[in-house]
Amino acid sequence: MLDNVYPVTIFDNFLTYEFRSIGPNGAIRKIVRYQEYSRCGYYNLGFGDVDPDTGNESDLHVTNNGDSEKVLRTVTSTLYTFTDNYPDAFVLASGSTRARTRLYRIGISNNLEAIEKDFNLLGYLDDGWQKFVRGTDYDLFLVKRKS
Template sequence: MKHNKYLSEADDTFLIYQFISEGPKGLVRKSVIFSDTNVENVYNLAFGDYDPMTDTLDDLSNTNNGDSKKVLATVAATIYTFTEKYPEAWITATGSTKARTRLYQMGIANNLAEIVKDFVIFGYNCKGYWEQFIVGEQYEVYLLTRK
């Protein structure tokens, strides 16, 4: 994505990334986690605020730090880094709420021309099947892999 991004740090496995959101609510640590699923080479992308007290990710928090485009661009950058390390990986993603799934859909649609240069992206629609991402369609889950 051509938007400004935050600098993120990956752990040794390149499965966990952290970065700091900066805005009116202060400095907020964010995490992106790629976790194994029960399907080989398929990983789930989880994203949210990092809670250092519990060492967990909160994907329901709503920071409202005024930097959502920069945050989503940073998450997208972690996908590039992750797939450089795991080039055969397929990544699933969905929002923790319908509103967030819609936000991700808008982000994908607005940057689709750039995304499809490097990735193949699918959406799971309300009819119960996967299709190549189509702008304007509603999806419940997204699935992408490097070309």
């Protein structure tokens, strides 16, 4: 599942990861951040582009570089590195829009067997957390590395 990923640079004690998406729109700088919530042990997985002019991060920018699967595999590779260094962490993730959350759900569904070998995976609906099931339109995802 994690072959064909972009090279990643790691910063901030394994909390920040950068890589470049390469495609018809050029080399786009991407950033992945794991930010701890006030509840100890829970981390938000944030992901987006870095504006080349301002250096600001945006999780709303649409790159359209034709490499979305490779980008999602690269983001997933950071999850392995992060949980290697924070093995007790619970990681929460969702898209910045419904469409992006759907894209993440599709990526998870397409790689579910591989993900479940290494992670416990839950999805959140109005009635609470449940084991991830393909085809279910979750609002949020929670992963925990298996021991």
